[in-house]
Amino acid sequence: MNRRNVLLLRILFFLFALNSFSLFLYFIHHHSSPSAPPPPPPSSSLHLNPHTYLTPFNQTHSSKPWPILPSYLPWSQTPTSAPRRSCEAYFGNGFTRRHDLLRARGGAGWFRCWHSETLRSSVCEGGRLRMVPERIDMAAGGEALAAVIGRREEEELPAFGNGAFEVDGGEEGAVDREFLVDREFLDRFVPRGEITTHTMRDLIGKIRIVGGEGFECDEWIEEPTLLVTRFEYANLFHTVTDWYSAYVSSRVTDLPNRPHLVFVDGHCMAPLEETWKALFSSLRYAKNFSGSVCFRHAILSPLGYETALFKGLTEDIDCYGAPAQELWQKPDDHKTARLSEFGEMIRAAFGLPLNIHRSGKPLFGHNVLFVRREDYLAHPRHGGKVESRLSNEQEVFESLKSWSSSYKGCKINLVNGLFAHMSMKDQVRAIQDASVIIGAHGAGLTHIVSALPKTVILEIISSQFRRPHFAYIARWKGLEYHAINLAGSHAEPGTVINNLVEIMRSLGC
Structure with a gap:
């Protein structure tokens, strides 16, 4: 056999071995049990750049990648790198105070919140979190506008019963409390503030810890998913504050791709949903699930009222827009490129040119x-x-x-x-x-x-x-x-x- 044939056989053998290994990984990946333990949450000491994050566990639906944004600056911040009154604390990652409410162990669930003293709000996230839609009192949501003319707003905003959301506490008796948080935690890290109906606070306050075999699910969602409640969903200004809060939450929690989205409200369809669908990987309404649904990784986005875009109407936010390249070379607490980055994200979501x-x-x-x-x-x-x-x-x-x-x-x-x-x-x-x-x-x-x-x-x-x-x-x-x-x-x-x-x-x- 000549040298050329030997080389050809080696190449064929290598391709066969590579294909076999790929098939092995595919079957391992796609036939994992829904109850398999989640990956460990990201370490508090290491925040990975979303562009280089590892593939999420047992991904079964496609997630949109993050676009390359000319104004993008890293979101990984240490607690000392974003002073309380700085632009980064207002518009970027000021969510640097971490609180672990339930740590992952033995394949059970986990839950934690990232608090911003500047915005006085928190981005919370959890693993093996179950939603029970029948325990949420609100309209179905997603209807055509003409079909619900005259419906009251009170019917569209969620009222959570105990256990509307539950987190897997592991073995029976492993956790010595029924509810995830108490009133003191809510008052310190999810304060009601000027908001009469603070839905994220109420949601977190009703989360129960379920142990043993009581944690069962009719449907699993494997990919990171944002839970969002909208208020003035037909008004562009208020909706932009919700978009911005959802975008910030996605970056602060180092999501590998653009997350999926679940509206935890009963509002009807509106034209602004076009942008929600463009920005994120998919969209569903909480009441559209037929039974209990479990999230491998859920993120609770703060209300739009708690963003700098809204708080800036009453607080003196001493910030000025500047190019990201300038801030990369010379950081300045009174300058920000975050809104430019966000605007580019909207344009990129619609496939519009950025450069x-x-x-x-x-x-x-x-x-x-x-x-x-x-x-x-x-x-x-x-x-x-x-x-x-x-x-x-x-x-x-x-x-x-x-x-x-x-x-x-x-x-x-x-x-x-x-x-x-x-x-x-x-x-x-x-x-x-x-x-x-x-x-x-x-x-x-x-x-x-x-x-x-x-x-x-x-x-x-x-x-x-x-x-x-x-x-x-x-x-x-x-x-x-x-x-x-x-x-x-x-x-x-x-x-x-x-x-x-x-x-x-x-x-x-």
Whole structure:
């Protein structure tokens, strides 16, 4: 046999051996018992980068990978690296105080919380956690809006009975208490604060520890799963705070891929679900499960009310947006790239390009996006009429059309941002493509979290809505921001145009 044939046989033998080994791993991987012990939780002294985390145990459904984000900075923080009033403590990983409530032993469950003294909230996670939907009093959720018109909000928010969630305590008698936490723990680490109905606090307070053979499940979910309760789920600003909380929870707990999602609420379907589905790996409603469901790894996301995006409306958060590359080389407690990272995450979730740099005069002109308010049916208790923030919006828009079509400095494309009748992907794309974003104060402007660097914001603010939402978001993003404060709700078109002329000149146009 010549040397070439010997080499060929060796290659074939190697491929056969490799294939056999792969098949062995496949059968071991896919035929593991659902009751097999979970992998040990990540060590408190080692946080792995989500891009290099190991494959989750017994993965049976596909999970979306994390996209490569230009503004990404590592989320692994030591307790001393995020001072309490720092931007990282507010917008990044300030959840550094760890509390183990139940440690994994002998294949039993585990539960712990990561507390942020800055936000006064906790990200909690557990293994071998069982949900019993019949012990949660709320509507089914996920219905078509037209089918539930008039339904009360009280029917949609969850009321948890004892044992609505249970954690596997191992052998009978191994744990000497019935409930996972007491009132003292809740008051210290999941405080009610200004929130009348704090669903995550109530959920944690009702978790029972079940030992012995009492821990049985009708369905197992093997992949990491976020449990989220939404409140004002049809309002974009409040929903963005929920998106951000869910994203932060995913990063703080070092999840290997984008987690799956379970809504622990009874709200009907809404257009904003399009983004939830894009951001995460899958979506289900708690009441849509036919029996008890067990999670190999569940993460309880804090309420959107507890994020810096919401707390910044009443607290003085001294933070300014900066490029991630700058902060990588020179960390600064008063600068953050976290909102830019989050905005890139939203754009990446919809498959929009990330490596876009706006400089000089664009080839096809500058897009000026006018975010409009229009009537639409938002939720079961909504009459379909939006509150007017700019009484002569149509007049202003028509004046801008005339001005933009005859502007001599450069080509201007005025974009009619009728967001209520656009898909979420198209809304995000319009934000990304805009050099200037203009609009009356309203939830639609929250989309500026996805705006590119160097985008300019011009907000028209009526006397009844002098609120700092978008000025703060622009500052935390590092965007140039201007405001026109009205005496009432009527804007002089000439004043709006004069402001835009100055902005276009600043853009070299």
